[in-house]
Amino acid sequence: MSEIRHNWTKEEIIKIYNKPLMELLYEAATVHRLHHDPNVVQVSTLLSIKTGGCSEDCGYCPQAARYHTNIEGNDLMSVQQVKAQALRAKATGSSRVCMGAAWRNVKDGEEFNEVLEMVRTINKLDMEVCCTLGMITENQAKRLAEAGLYAYNHNLDSSEEYYKEVISTRGYQDRLDTIDNVRKTNVTVCSGGIIGMGENLEDRAGMLVALSTLNPQPESTPINALVAVEGTPLEDEKPVEIWDMIRMVAATRIVMPETQVRLSAGRTQMSKEGQAMCFFAGANSIFAGDKLLTTPNPDVNEDMKMFELLGLNTQKPFTKKVQPQTVEANDSQLEPLGEKPKWTRPEHTIERNEAAKEKAKTLK
Numbered sequence: 001m002s003e004i005r006h007n008w009t010k011e012e013i014i015k016i017y018n019k020p021l022m023e024l025l026y027e028a029a030t031v032h033r034l035h036h037d038p039n040v041v042q043v044s045t046l047l048s049i050k051t052g053g054c055s056e057d058c059g060y061c062p063q064a065a066r067y068h069t070n071i072e073g074n075d076l077m078s079v080q081q082v083k084a085q086a087l088r089a090k091a092t093g094s095s096r097v098c099m100g101a102a103w104r105n106v107k108d109g110e111e112f113n114e115v116l117e118m119v120r121t122i123n124k125l126d127m128e129v130c131c132t133l134g135m136i137t138e139n140q141a142k143r144l145a146e147a148g149l150y151a152y153n154h155n156l157d158s159s160e161e162y163y164k165e166v167i168s169t170r171g172y173q174d175r176l177d178t179i180d181n182v183r184k185t186n187v188t189v190c191s192g193g194i195i196g197m198g199e200n201l202e203d204r205a206g207m208l209v210a211l212s213t214l215n216p217q218p219e220s221t222p223i224n225a226l227v228a229v230e231g232t233p234l235e236d237e238k239p240v241e242i243w244d245m246i247r248m249v250a251a252t253r254i255v256m257p258e259t260q261v262r263l264s265a266g267r268t269q270m271s272k273e274g275q276a277m278c279f280f281a282g283a284n285s286i287f288a289g290d291k292l293l294t295t296p297n298p299d300v301n302e303d304m305k306m307f308e309l310l311g312l313n314t315q316k317p318f319t320k321k322v323q324p325q326t327v328e329a330n331d332s333q334l335e336p337l338g339e340k341p342k343w344t345r346p347e348h349t350i351e352r353n354e355a356a357k358e359k360a361k362t363l364k
């Protein structure tokens with residue numbers, strides 16, 4: 001096993017990222033083999049349980065109500081609908097279901113109770129359950145843990161510096177506080193980010209510093225390539241080059257040896273050869289399903305054909321950590337506290353976000 005370090009610096013990571021490609025691949029693949037079976041890839045299905053109408057201004061996101069995009073919003077799905085989708089995901093090789101809701105933060109009440117019931121239902125299907133619901137308090141994290149949640153996703157998105165160029169309605173520290181609240185439970189942490197938002201290499205390295213210096217490091221890290229959706233402030237960003245994706249995956253693998261590194265948004269723009277190089281560089285997880293929240297994703301049958309071609313096997317659920325116990329709602333020891341935490345709203349001006357908002361007003 002190679003050492004797990006929590007003191008990586010930006011300079012060190014930039015040096016790794018810029019290594020001659022063959023050396024970088026060799027180093028990343030070596031670390032990967034020391035910590036993981038290189039022929040096993042985890043498959044997760046991302047399910048949007050509540051789509052659109054979000055109050056936040058994340059510049060990459062078509063679900064922000066203030067921009068004009070063509071996504072169809074929907075209210076919270078029912079537990080039965082979620083169960084049906086989870087069963088379908090299980091039948092097509094997924095070991096995990098990640099439920100995403102376009103919320104700024106979780107609010108105690110009926111809808112959160114429904115989500116807790118969804119967590120119980122999926123855990124009882126013997127699948128890993130992940131949620132991405134925005135910012136959460138310690139009590140909410142504990143209630144999710146009690147229901148049987150396996151992982152909570154909350155991405156850092158970018159470096160602290162570049163984050164301010166993308167989002168003005170919540171602060172970076174709020175993100176870290178949410179991760180901290182999850183860490184007070186036995187739920188694992190999933191946190192990563194997006195490349196291709198106009199950030200520079202220092203920002204990419206800065207994001208990896210922020211993630212790798214968390215102690216413990218996140219158990220999984222999605223690396224997304226921006227899908228530039230028309231109507232969002234980032235609609236004109238150029239697609240990420242495959243070489244950038246490979247280098248980013250390799251650098252993530254080297255600085256976070258134990259983490260499951262997930263190829264996430266942007267996979268439709270990648271060839272099978274490109275994805276194979278990412279797997280060689282240390283990616284060992286993918287999001288499956290024809291949609292990633294609202295943006296397109298490769299067909300699951302295509303993914304399975306690719307796995308066969310590359311001799312990859314899918315990871316069984318609970319390979320890395322035992323299945324959590326589900327406590328039924330009636331037996332719960334935890335009360336909703338009805339807290340109203342003061343998550344920050346920096347509300348500084350981001351020119352391109354303002355421009356997209358103004359444009360949307362003329363189109364709505």
Ligand code: SF4
Pocket residue numbers: 054055056057058061062063064101102103104134
């Ligand atoms: S990324 Fe999440 S918080 Fe940001 S606008 Fe989209 S749904 Fe809302």
